Amino acid sequence: MSLHRADTLGGRAAVVGIGATEFSKDSGRSELKLAVEAVHAALDDAGLTPADVDGLVTFTMDTSPEITVAQAAGIGELSFFSRVHYGGGAACATVQQAAMAVATGVAEVVVCYRAFNERSGHRFGSGLQARQPSAEGVSMGWTMPPGLLTPASWVALHAARYLHTYGLSPDVFGPVAVADRRHAAANPAAYFYRRPITLADHAASRWIVEPLRLLDCCQETDGGQALVVTSVERARDLRHAPAVVAAAAQGAGRAQEAMTSFYRDDLTGLPELGVVARQLWRSSGLGPGDVDTAVLYDHFTPFVLMQLEEFGFCGRGEAAAFAADGGLELGGRLPVNTHGGQLGEAYLHGMNGIAEGVRQLRGSSVNQVAEAKTVLVTAGTGVPTSGLVLTCDG
Numbered sequence: 452m453s454l455h456r457a458d459t460l461g462g463r464a465a466v467v468g469i470g471a472t473e474f475s476k477d478s479g480r481s482e483l484k485l486a487v488e489a490v491h492a493a494l495d496d497a498g499l500t501p502a503d504v505d506g507l508v509t510f511t512m513d514t515s516p517e518i519t520v521a522q523a524a525g526i527g528e529l530s531f532f533s534r535v536h537y538g539g540g541a542a543c544a545t546v547q548q549a550a551m552a553v554a555t556g557v558a559e560v561v562v563c564y565r566a567f568n569e570r571s572g573h574r575f576g577s578g579l580q581a582r583q584p585s586a587e588g589v590s591m592g593w594t595m596p597p598g599l600l601t602p603a604s605w606v607a608l609h610a611a612r613y614l615h616t617y618g619l620s621p622d623v624f625g626p627v628a629v630a631d632r633r634h635a636a637a638n639p640a641a642y643f644y645r646r647p648i649t650l651a652d653h654a655a656s657r658w659i660v661e662p663l664r665l666l667d668c669c670q671e672t673d674g675g676q677a678l679v680v681t682s683v684e685r686a687r688d689l690r691h692a693p694a695v696v697a698a699a700a701q702g703a704g705r706a707q708e709a710m711t712s713f714y715r716d717d718l719t720g721l722p723e724l725g726v727v728a729r730q731l732w733r734s735s736g737l738g739p740g741d742v743d744t745a746v747l748y749d750h751f752t753p754f755v756l757m758q759l760e761e762f763g764f765c766g767r768g769e770a771a772a773f774a775a776d777g778g779l780e781l782g783g784r785l786p787v788n789t790h791g792g793q794l795g796e797a798y799l800h801g802m803n804g805i806a807e808g809v810r811q812l813r814g815s816s817v818n819q820v821a822e823a824k825t826v827l828v829t830a831g832t833g834v835p836t837s838g839l840v841l842t843c844d845g
Contacts, residue, residue: 476570482567613719637817
């Protein structure tokens with residue numbers, strides 16, 4: 452049972468620094484080096500130094516643990532260090548943990564980071580060929596023998612059910628891809644800078660696992676991204692206007708597995724995001740009508756449509772119509788992934804999306820939404836996940 456009351460975290464911490472490496476397909480350096488570069492860039496952006504940092508948060512499924520990064524980045528004593536499980540579902544939860552540490556006085560300045568060579572090194576898109584015995588791995592034993600080995604194959608089952616239930620065709624995923632790539636085309640940091648696509652391009656791209664086409668699937672990227680979190684009070688004395696954490700939440704649904712929750716009663720939604728959505732709205736006192744722009748985790752386009760429904764931007768089965776005719780682009784009903792998303796900018800397990808949320812509130816996005824004051828950010832879907840509502844100070 453998820454919480455039925457608001458929590459008290461909101462308004463007590465803020466993101467004050469963002470920094471990243473370049474996003475590429477072959478970084479030419481170690482994942483540790485990428486992590487350190489991103490951490491230093493985020494601290495420089497905030498006007499802080501490694502000596503100011505007393506906390507670090509990262510994900511599982513990476514090769515740069517907190518203590519090693521602290522040593523390599525010139526950070527001294529730490530009073531808080533943590534890593535969150537479940538891949539991309541951890542992105543917003545890193546900020547939640549940092550905010551909780553700051554709000555309770557456990558740490559004063561916490562850096563959240565993610566860095567990997569996910570194209571030139573281990574590729575998550577290659578899926579599972581083998582797995583060490585574990586309780587978590589038991590569920591994979593039911594899906595691997597029939598050939599469901601990759602994230603695309605796991606999402607395809609949900610996507611097929613969604614299309615069948617609402618009488619839709621795979622073309623409804625096209626507007627998500629087109630919007631992301633249009634935004635990426637204006638973003639010099641994006642891998643697909645100056646390379647927009649059309650709905651015809653989407654429809655002509657090859658099948659990966661029906662009903663998913665190539666242009667429904669996110670990139671595999673080398674790079675690093677880091678974020679600096681501190682108290683709202685301290686943030687006001689730093690270089691940039693703070694992006695206040697108005698609410699942060701994690702969520703796991705009933706019968707939750709990691710990408711293979713095929714035994715739920717309904718495969719047309721994302722119950723884990725429903726848990727997150729209810730808590731974000733409850734704790735922030737805001738709702739879908741208050742959101743100026745959203746960064747929705749887009750490892751696969753079908754799950755973007757389902758997120759629109761889970762957060763109440765439209766009714767069940769209505770997201771395709773919501774997204775049609777530029778609904779997710781600048782000037783549309785809800786500008787989504789104005790940096791280009793993981794489809795267009797880079798796949799950094801959602802951390803680059805949080806950075807874009809901060810830029811929107813600073814007014815520095817390359818695809819700036821006029822007078823953006825409230826941003827919704829989500830983390831990985833199909834897995835235990837997390838989300839944030841970020842707002843301007845005051």
